[in-house]
Amino acid sequence: MSATPASNWVDGNGGVFVAGIGLHPYQFPSETPYTVLGLTAVRAALADAGLAWPQVQSAYVGTTSIGMAAGRVMFQHLGSTGLAVTQVENASASGSFAFRQACMEIALGISDVVLAMGVDKHGDGRRAANKDGLERLSDTATIPAVKFAMMARRYLRERGSGMEAMAEVAVKNHGNAALNPFAQFRKPRTLEQVLASPKVVGDLTVQQCCPRGEGAAAVLLVSGHALRRLGLEPRRCVRVRASSANSERNDQNDGEGAVELVRASAQAALAQAGIAATDLDLLELHDAFSVEELLYSEAVGVCAPGEGAASLQRGDSRIGGRCAINASGGLIGMGHPLGPTGIGQIAEITRQLRGEATGRQHPNARWGMAHMIGLGSVAIAHVLSAGQP
Amino acid sequence: MTSPDLTTLSPQKPSLYRLAADGHTLDFLFAQCPGCKGLTFPANAPGCMHCGQALEHAERIARPGGGTLLEYVTLHAALVPGMTAPRIAGDIRIADKVVEEGVIGVTDEAQLAQGMQLRAVAVPLASGEHYGCQFVPVQEARP
Numbered sequence: 001m002s003a004t005p006a007s008n009w010v011d012g013n014g015g016v017f018v019a020g021i022g023l024h025p026y027q028f029p030s031e032t033p034y035t036v037l038g039l040t041a042v043r044a045a046l047a048d049a050g051l052a053w054p055q056v057q058s059a060y061v062g063t064t065s066i067g068m069a070a071g072r073v074m075f076q077h078l079g080s081t082g083l084a085v086t087q088v089e090n091a092s093a094s095g096s097f098a099f100r101q102a103c104m105e106i107a108l109g110i111s112d113v114v115l116a117m118g119v120d121k122h123g124d125g126r127r128a129a130n131k132d133g134l135e136r137l138s139d140t141a142t143i144p145a146v147k148f149a150m151m152a153r154r155y156l157r158e159r160g161s162g163m164e165a166m167a168e169v170a171v172k173n174h175g176n177a178a179l180n181p182f183a184q185f186r187k188p189r190t191l192e193q194v195l196a197s198p199k200v201v202g203d204l205t206v207q208q209c210c211p212r213g214e215g216a217a218a219v220l221l222v223s224g225h226a227l228r229r230l231g232l233e234p235r236r237c238v239r240v241r242a243s244s245a246n247s248e249r250n251d252q253n254d255g256e257g258a259v260e261l262v263r264a265s266a267q268a269a270l271a272q273a274g275i276a277a278t279d280l281d282l283l284e285l286h287d288a289f290s291v292e293e294l295l296y297s298e299a300v301g302v303c304a305p306g307e308g309a310a311s312l313q314r315g316d317s318r319i320g321g322r323c324a325i326n327a328s329g330g331l332i333g334m335g336h337p338l339g340p341t342g343i344g345q346i347a348e349i350t351r352q353l354r355g356e357a358t359g360r361q362h363p364n365a366r367w368g369m370a371h372m373i374g375l376g377s378v379a380i381a382h383v384l385s386a387g388q389p
Numbered sequence: 390m391t392s393p394d395l396t397t398l399s400p401q402k403p404s405l406y407r408l409a410a411d412g413h414t415l416d417f418l419f420a421q422c423p424g425c426k427g428l429t430f431p432a433n434a435p436g437c438m439h440c441g442q443a444l445e446h447a448e449r450i451a452r453p454g455g456g457t458l459l460e461y462v463t464l465h466a467a468l469v470p471g472m473t474a475p476r477i478a479g480d481i482r483i484a485d486k487v488v489e490e491g492v493i494g495v496t497d498e499a500q501l502a503q504g505m506q507l508r509a510v511a512v513p514l515a516s517g518e519h520y521g522c523q524f525v526p527v528q529e530a531r532p
Contacts, residue, residue: 134431135402137522138478141490143468146478150460202462 008272010240012107014224017237018384020049021347026184026215026335029122034066034214035074038119041216041340042078045115049220050232056220057111058084060101062094063339065123074119084111091127092286093374094118095217096342100243100380102221112226117218118340127375144375145209145289149202151258152291156203158306163203165309167194169290170208170332172318177329179360182344184213184335208290210336217343219350238350241367242272242383247376261379262299266371269381270301275367277301280323280383282352282368284345287330293317297325300371324362327352345370346382353386395511401519404433406454408511408520414530415509415522417454417483420447428452428484439486454509455524456483461493461501481507481524494523501526 022044095118102116177183294308303311349368461479508530
């Protein structure tokens with residue numbers, strides 16, 4: 001472990017701590033109003049933190065498909081306290097960027113108690129890339145599944161692995177999700193079931209792809225000064241050690257852009273936190289498609305380059321292994337309702353670092369990274385640690 | 390059955406391609422950046438894809454459509470409305486540092502290989518008014 005950097009912006013105002021977490025289970029599209037989803041998560045986070053709504057000074061809401069001004073429509077049912085409300089959208093990483101904004105507001109000393117949440121209903125998937133006025137040779141050119149299926153072909157070919165290596169990611173993550181009461185999928189899957197599920201594109205089958213869905217997740221952040229002033233339980237407050245964000249550089253290197261994007265953001269976050277990738281006990285990452293977990297585990301550095309599939313086979317990334325990857329079930333198993341997903345990652349890592357992940361606890365968890373990517377592409381990484389503030 | 394006269398049809402995506410002189414293959418339309426001289430596709434993109442310079446006054450250049458096949462997969466399900474499945478999509482390097490996804494006009498991946506040269510050909514569409522673009526192995530790009 002390298003020395004802590006002399007100056008880390010996230011240490012401002014006494015540091016940034018996750019004091020409360022709450023979720024509405026991720027689920028298939030339903031008639032449930034988004035306000036019910038969101039308020040369930042926020043009320044759970046308030047109760048978990050031992051805080052009251054009037055104490056929250058600012059709120060960031062990550063969402064992609066609900067429409068304008070989702071925050072106040074929802075928060076008025078908690079009380080119109082006059083807090084600042086900001087809506088954040090960055091595709092799959094919306095919740096993660098809402099979290100980052102909340103961290104900045106606390107570290108800068110603007111506020112001491114901030115809500116970061118994500119809430120989403122399944123939408124029509126409209127995206128700016130289809131409104132840029134430019135025609136494309138293929139009508140699937142903006143479909144991520146096609147891009148990742150091609151990356152999967154290349155990955156498996158270069159590492160001499162069969163499609164089973166990729167499908168094992170889905171087996172692990174469905175198994176983890178089966179232990180997570182907030183997950184959209186609650187049944188373990190065998191390798192045979194995963195491979196036999198309908199083919200989507202290339203070697204990707206349905207059970208190797210994240211589902212459509214809805215849900216909500218919320219975390220309450222406090223400054224280190226507020227933690228003491230409010231008399232919160234220090235052992236249940238997880239510290240934010242790093243927040244790093246970037247976007248893809250010009251990708252003309254035959255598909256390496258996404259991997260480099262992940263590598264750069266993860267390395268920046270690790271450097272900010274003053275740790276090495278091998279110090280991570282937990283990693284929640286963007287496994288919308290199974291191959292991504294193999295690619296990004298290498299890019300983050302929790303396994304050696306080229307060792308993603310082998311590391312999984314050895315059990316390194318299982319709960320109880322060297323570094324549990326997607327202990328929540330990941331996007332494949334827990335679900336990917338978009339807005340909430342990044343917040344859900346933070347909630348899972350917080351739960352694990354507290355030692356409260358009943359039934360799926362990764363032992364001796366001290367350091368965790370939540371990593372997300374979004375259409376564009378953009379990437380964001382947060383590092384959290386357990387221990388006394 | 391004789392092939393339709395493609396010269397009587399219009400391009401489905403006129404900003405991207407036009408019928409070549411042989412009446413069967415396609416020419417792609419690029420913009421050449423006045424700054425870095427790189428080619429940008431499509432030609433009406435608002436900025437050079439290599440250096441970001443505005444392209445309002447860039448020279449438009451037509452080159453034979455096609456390139457090197459880098460990767461390909463079969464789309465087993467209709468991923469967008471109106472798409473027929475199965476269909477093969479591929480990433481093709483159509484110019485130096487310009488990689489685009491295209492529709493591959495073969496029915497079996499066994500007919501393809503990484504690194505093979507593809508040619509863009511005009512394919513009459515069901516509307517009867519337009520032709521679209523598919524990529525086929527160079528040796529098959531003859532009317």
